[in-house]
Amino acid sequence: MKKYIYILIMSCTFGALVSCVETTAPEDEYGKGYNLAGFVNGSQAVSAVADGSEYAVEVPMQVKGPAMNKTKGTVIVNIEVDESSTAIEGTHFSLSTKSIELTEGQDFLSLLPLAVMTQGVVPPATFSLVLKVSNVDGENVIANGSTINLNLVYQCPADLSGTYLVTNDSCNPSFTATISKNADGSWALSSADGGWLHQCTSNSTLLNPGNIVELCGEILPTSDLDYGGLGIGTILGGSFNEVTGVLTMEHEETYFDGGPRNWTSTYTRQ
Template identity: 55%
Template sequence: MKNFIYIILVTIVAGNLVSCVDSTAPEDEFGSGASAVNFAGFTQSSQALSAVVYDDERSYDSNIAFEVKGPSMESTTGDVAVSIAIDESSTAVEGTHFTLDEKSIVLSEDGDYRGLLPITVLTAGIEPPNTFDLILKISSVDGKGVVANGKTIAVKMVYQCYSDLSGTYLVQNDANCGTAVLTTIVKNDDGSWHIGIGDGGFLGHGCTGNPGLDNWSNIVELCGEILPSDDLEYADCCTIGNIQGGTWDADNGILTMEHTQAFTGNWAGAWVSTYTRQ
């Protein structure tokens, strides 16, 4: 990440970089001084869990990530216990769409105060395509100098038809910049798809003056539809390449996605990428 910020500094005006920094959420500005506390919570604000529905009613194991971060992490010692609860706004039903064997996790100094809580997605009796939302919240935190960060996580359970996007693709975009480039798509363990160059080649292949910065992405395909996603390498820090949606043409092996960026007005704000399987 430090390499990316350095390159950006020499390619755009400083005002744009300040704008990006100013967009940091208030919860991330932890304050300073000996009395400052650290915050425990979910690592992400949203997560998609894919489940391909077969006749054998299989289930899919995944994880929800937790972390503690803040201004006094260097002096933090001892375990931090985090408990969660299911928000009443959830449409996913425990025992029907998912199971959570544990609703608490202990984050330790040895684990760098990071941890994974197992979750299993169930498919029995579900007709694809379909989606259900599980909203989790922090119910309690037990640790010296650590409090809950007050955030929830929206876990979207995506029930999808069988599909195979794996392969090598020629990718290009309609931002009137850059050149076509090859990339690969491989399947993740959770059923989503990892694209080596996930923004249509916008960031690292001729559109921004940042050669070689391959902005990978993870996408979820739902019976021909690509769901919106901000799971890109440079989306969380800099809102570059965020996926607003798209389509998968299985017959012709063509993936199309719509992207946006809000990092700087010096670049195109929106574009469409086309991936053609070779």
């Protein structure tokens, strides 16, 4: 009987303590602390054809935190290249500025401009550009301490643009899709999973468009599809034959019951 009473008292005491923390901590922390300035993303893929051109790239930056009402006016963020970078400034990239202003009028969001240089680079090649915040000047704002890794992918000159007849070996459909070039050198597909989602399931309106990077005939793995984040149509790799105009990709789906499912898609330029 004594043991039962002891456990009951301890349980009530612990419950009271937990209740106290849960009800007061949020109120105590709200509106306190520093806001953080830094990069929106931790990584960013950049594709460039090694044809001697320079390609413009924009890196999103922001200020966010628990006390935004205490940050007013303009926040100045200074950037520097991290020593872990394999990309060389003046050879693979250039930064027109290493200081960027984030203003209250723009909700403390802005874009850091840089250029990817391709003159003299022999494709295929990849280099890593790691940027970090060196210091911040603003009211109640500090650097968030994070970096961004820009993966610079240099491609051989190729043209995937056009209209394609598409099929896949999962349900053998036949339909047309288009491929067009993005500003960063990657390629936009109006249906990037070989038509699996809108042809092989009941989701007939979901074309699952996406973007791919072609590197000297090789298609790099990516989940950059509308429903790639759900594991639908993930591109595991592939190839493009510029002579025949045939694009082949391997896909995987892990979202629906009964998966994973794998299939091959074939795009033939018309």
